[in-house]
Amino acid sequence: MIIIFTARNNQGETFTITKMNVDRIRQEDKLFCKACLSPVIIKAGEIKIPHFAHEKSTKCAFASEGESQQHLLAKSQLMSWFCYQGIAVDLECYFPTITRQADIFVNHKSVIEFQCSSVPISELVRRTMDYLSLELDVYWILGQPIRKERGRIYLTAFQLAFIQSEPKLGYHFWHYSPEKEIFTLFYHLTFEKGRSFFASEMQFSLKENLNDWKRKIARIISRVAYVKRDRGLERQKICFYYAKFKKHGQFMKKLYNAGYYLHYLPKEVGVDLAEQFLVITPAIEWQFDLWDSFFNRLEKGDTFSEAYFFEKFRLVVTKVSTIWLPPDEYLKLGLAYIDYLVETGVVGVIPEKRYRMKREMVCIHEAVH
Structure with a gap:
């Protein structure tokens, strides 16, 4: 059934039906849908809210069907x-x-x-x-x-x-x-x-x-x-979740094929930041891809620009779809990750929106040895 609240008469006058004006609207000779102009009839008493319905099974894309x-x-x-x-x-x-x-x-x-x-x-x-x-x-x-x-x-x-x-x-x-x-x-x-x-x-x-x-x-x-946040505890929970529920998933297969073990990934991989909701890709997955394709190829003393970092970041995340947020809002997550790496001493800030590697991000077992 196609339900609408507003209709017009032959003179083009518009009526919005309520419990208070049903009797008045019944006095109109003919009423029509404002969108498709098909005839409509008054329905009052069958559901809680009085409304209009198309006389015939009309396909009206603009009425409140469903x-x-x-x-x-x-x-x-x-x-x-x-x-x-x-x-x-x-x-x-x-x-x-x-x-x-x-x-x-x-x-x-x-x-x-x-x-x-x-x-x-x-x-x-x-x-x-x-x-x-x-x-x-x-x-x-x-x-x-x-x-x-x-x-x-x-x-x-x-x-x-x-x-x-x-x-x-x-x-x-x-x-x-x-x-x-x-x-x-x-x-x-x-x-x-x-x-x-x-x-x-x-x-x-x-x-x-x-x-x-x-x-x-x-x-x-x-x-x-x-x-x-307790970053260490969060990492343990993430590893447990992937090992128990996603051990046959694409990400775990990617790690295995690349010769990595989830628990030994750098401690900077798998960090949930306040802006994480801006992307669909889980933190541990995009941060691993970013490390594997970018940070793992840099040595202490190497520099890179913010613009180049964002090029790499865009390749490893899928942003959420929203009605109002700007298209590049998700880049705030990338910037937050850089800030985290600065805070933890992985990179240092240098002029003209550039960064220098202060230490390498290494797998945990490598750091121990």
Whole structure:
């Protein structure tokens, strides 16, 4: 069934259906889908939210086919919230020049998309670029449940796509629960390991107005979180994980064929940094490839440029797909690794964004002998 909330009559007038205006809309002679212009009928009483449905089994690419009750409820709630504040809002606004239909269109300048289902991230990026081509502001709100355990949040690969970056909020994203009618801003995200993050949270009720929200956000203080790490213990856990669960995987085969033993890799290989979430490639895998193809070929006293290092770094990582982060955001991970090597005395900084090897990165058994 194809569900929509907005329709137009023969005169081009638009109607957004609610529980309050169903009887008034029933007085219209004919109603049509704004996107495909096919006839629609009113459905009220069969589900919790009144809506329109196409008269026939019409293929309408812009209607809410397959949308969950959660998605439909969220759109209805947000429309009501804006209306109560006297803010101009259109539900399911269709833009013919880009053949896109936005969930919510606010003040004739801002598109709000509420996303519950996992779809290809490339599609979210295409939608965003289409709206930006019309010089519209675009906001993505995540609707999927966020897993929380022991003071941490766990994000799936799809949920990572909603992360944005801003100087005061740091890495952050917005979430909305239509069941609770609560927005949550997860901000100051700090990567721990795997899919887990530490994050600050601020909740916003639909009983508050937009100005209340702005005042609360204005009180947030910029900060950089610090996560205490035991690098040695982390390495042991990584080695145990690969030995038990990935011993027949491509990475372990690569090590074996190259004559390396996982536990003996240089201690600088397998370091989880705060920016690790910006790439899909596990730390121990890209750091091994970087060492094997680059650092292992350098001797004490050799120099290299930051630009050349990034050339090598790009070859060994696959960056995460996100909607808003800049395409080169993942290079911050490469820079963080260089900073780590400087901190541990492997390389030294010299002028003009260059580095000098102060000591070689050697396998642990070689260092012992």
